Amino acid sequence: MRPAEEIDVSDRSLPPFHEKIETRGLKASFGSNMVLKGIDLRIPENKITAVMGPSGCGKTTFVRCLNRLHELTPGATVEGEALLDGKDIYDKSVDPVDIRRRVGMVFQKPNPFPTMSIFSNVVAGLTLNGVRGKEVLERTAERSLRAAYLWDEVKDKLGNSGASLSGGQQQRLCIARALAVEPDVLLMDEPCSALDPTATAKIEELMTMLKHDYTIIIVTHNMQQASRVADYTGFFYLGKLVEFDETARLFENPREELTERYITGKFG
Amino acid sequence: MTGLILLAVAVAVVPLLLIIGDVVAQGAPAMSLAFLTNTPTPPGVPGGGIASAIQGSVLMVGLATLIAVPIGVGAGIYFSEWPESRLSFLSSFTNDVLAEFPTITLGIFVYLIIVLATRSFSALAGAIALAIVMLPIVARTTEESLKIVPVSLREASMALGVPRWKTVLRVVIGTGKAGLGTGVLLSVARAAGETAPLLLTALYSPFIPRSLFLPAGSIPYLIYYYGLSPFADWRTAAWGAALLLVAFMLLLNLTVKVFIGRRFSGVRAEF
Numbered sequence: 292m293r294p295a296e297e298i299d300v301s302d303r304s305l306p307p308f309h310e311k312i313e314t315r316g317l318k319a320s321f322g323s324n325m326v327l328k329g330i331d332l333r334i335p336e337n338k339i340t341a342v343m344g345p346s347g348c349g350k351t352t353f354v355r356c357l358n359r360l361h362e363l364t365p366g367a368t369v370e371g372e373a374l375l376d377g378k379d380i381y382d383k384s385v386d387p388v389d390i391r392r393r394v395g396m397v398f399q400k401p402n403p404f405p406t407m408s409i410f411s412n413v414v415a416g417l418t419l420n421g422v423r424g425k426e427v428l429e430r431t432a433e434r435s436l437r438a439a440y441l442w443d444e445v446k447d448k449l450g451n452s453g454a455s456l457s458g459g460q461q462q463r464l465c466i467a468r469a470l471a472v473e474p475d476v477l478l479m480d481e482p483c484s485a486l487d488p489t490a491t492a493k494i495e496e497l498m499t500m501l502k503h504d505y506t507i508i509i510v511t512h513n514m515q516q517a518s519r520v521a522d523y524t525g526f527f528y529l530g531k532l533v534e535f536d537e538t539a540r541l542f543e544n545p546r547e548e549l550t551e552r553y554i555t556g557k558f559g
Numbered sequence: 560m561t562g563l564i565l566l567a568v569a570v571a572v573v574p575l576l577l578i579i580g581d582v583v584a585q586g587a588p589a590m591s592l593a594f595l596t597n598t599p600t601p602p603g604v605p606g607g608g609i610a611s612a613i614q615g616s617v618l619m620v621g622l623a624t625l626i627a628v629p630i631g632v633g634a635g636i637y638f639s640e641w642p643e644s645r646l647s648f649l650s651s652f653t654n655d656v657l658a659e660f661p662t663i664t665l666g667i668f669v670y671l672i673i674v675l676a677t678r679s680f681s682a683l684a685g686a687i688a689l690a691i692v693m694l695p696i697v698a699r700t701t702e703e704s705l706k707i708v709p710v711s712l713r714e715a716s717m718a719l720g721v722p723r724w725k726t727v728l729r730v731v732i733g734t735g736k737a738g739l740g741t742g743v744l745l746s747v748a749r750a751a752g753e754t755a756p757l758l759l760t761a762l763y764s765p766f767i768p769r770s771l772f773l774p775a776g777s778i779p780y781l782i783y784y785y786g787l788s789p790f791a792d793w794r795t796a797a798w799g800a801a802l803l804l805v806a807f808m809l810l811l812n813l814t815v816k817v818f819i820g821r822r823f824s825g826v827r828a829e830f
Contacts, residue, residue, distance in 0.1 A: 360718060365643050392720030402711040406734055416719035419729050465715070472719055 305537065311336040311476060311506040312357060316371035319352050319361055326352050328530040329371065334523075339498055339507045341521030341538065343514065345553070348527040350510045351399075354478045357508070358394040359387040375476070392416075394476040395469035400485050401461035403453030403468070410449040412464055416472035431471050439467035440497050459490025466497065470505075477501065479509040483516065495520045514554055518542050526550045582802050589799025599765045599781075602790035609800050611767045615775035618768050619682055619761060620750050623689035627750075628743055631694045635701025635742075640727050651702070658695035663755040665691045670759040682768050682775035685761025692753055693746040700745065704738020705731055741818045748811040752804060754779035778804050 312334040319327035327349045334340050342350045355361040372379045380390045403412045413432045436442040441463040483491040511517050517524050525535040534550045545551045597608030638651045666688050673684040708731050716726040762774040778800050785797035
């Protein structure tokens with residue numbers, strides 16, 4: 292038996308990829324409570340990257356830093372860099388509104404606008420920003436709803452309230468709404484945690500279709516989900532990135548003991 | 560225990576019913592179309608009405624609404640959406656104090672800055688005094704109804720690349736508008752029934768208001784003025800005016816209930 296330190300790990304470097312997002316020493320706090328303690332992570336383009344970890348590990352805060360939503364919480368602050376296509380989104384010259392148009396988000400709980408119809412919900416990102424043209428809106432609505440695989444289910448009732456749909460349909464409506472503003476990146480914060488298994492399967496299938504056009508980051512505490520959909524997975528623990536790797540390798544052969552203990556269910 | 564609670568409910572409700580019953584019984588004989596459309600007559604001269612007081616009230620409450628609603632809604636939006644600013648905290652606190660202020664002192668304030676300056680009691684001064692009464696109510700109800708709009712909706716909008724101010728104007732107010740309407744109606748009801756702010760500002764006039772810069776009658780003032788008079792026909796007219804005012808209040812309160820009912824019974828789609 293050879294000693295443990297002789298195990299060859301030199302081949303564990305990731306195959307090269309083109310990164311869409313890169314964070315450098317990204318720190319985030321609520322007041323004096325630092326919840327992200329310096330994250331260095333490269334997120335590959337047109338892939339699904341899972342951000343996984345136990346509750347309170349900072350995974351949601353991490354993605355909320357990527358579209359500058361974190362800073363909207365009173366008392367919340369961010370340090371470090373987050374590069375989108377090589378440019379720091381926290382640079383003083385950058386308008387957070389532009390970043391949010393390029394980095395869409397789907398939330399944990401489906402949150403369609405309750406006073407708006409299905410149609411108005413899908414195109415809300417356009418109409419709220421002053422787009423008026425009826426034809427443009429109709430085309431965008433159909434395109435986005437088709438992309439979210441919701442078109443066939445709602446095409447005859449676009450005037451109904453968005454809140455009248457089932458939970459899974461509402462979540463796909465929210466995905467369609469995010470896609471309508473044509474982002475490059477889609478952040479999904481535990482998008483299935485409020486859904487039943489059938490609706491979850493639909494969303495996961497949808498994600499694998501969408502990754503050809505979008506860079507997707509999904510937050511999940513569900514390891515099965517990460518292993519099912521994600522090409523890459525980052526394991527977060529107590530505000531730090533413990534390990535980042537191709538999903539299959541991370542699950543089958545983790546480098547870090549902490550990761551191994553988490554995926555074998557020894558804590559979490 | 561249940562008995563005690565029922566007793567408490569009875570103690571709370573019975574006086575209200577007695578008052579309404581009394582107002583209806585005493586005011587109904589005065590009610591007629593002529594009563595609402597004629598101007599007052601001297602004591603003992605039949606055919607008098609309260610048209611000048613109704614129009615004075617409508618004029619002053621209307622003008623007060625025009626002043627108080629934009630300012631109050633604006634302040635309420637600020638309290639709700641920018642709570643982290645020190646100005647917001649200070650003015651929100653001031654707003655609370657203002658809401659509790661004795662209304663007669665608001666009248667004195669307006670007397671000092673408007674009535675003395677213009678050397679005349681006037682409908683304008685009355686409207687400004689009523690606006691100050693309405694302002695904190697509108698601001699507070701606006702703040703409360705916007706605060707209950709879930710953060711998730713604000714974030715949904717912001718995450719779509721909608722700027723904060725557009726999110727507030729279109730999404731937050733769009734979702735909270737039923738509550739906003741409720742606040743405006745409640746403040747109108749309150750202003751329409753106020754007497755004290757008008758004592759030192761609009762004073763009273765038996766004539767149809769023709770100018771904002773002349774004294775003007777109002778329903779509450781007429782009730783006070785006629786009710787104290789020794790003339791039986793004037794006192795009957797005071798009951799009639801009281802009935803009109805109470806009916807108006809009940810109508811507004813019912814409307815508010817419908818508003819709130821709609822807010823909580825679900826959502827209406829607009830295509």
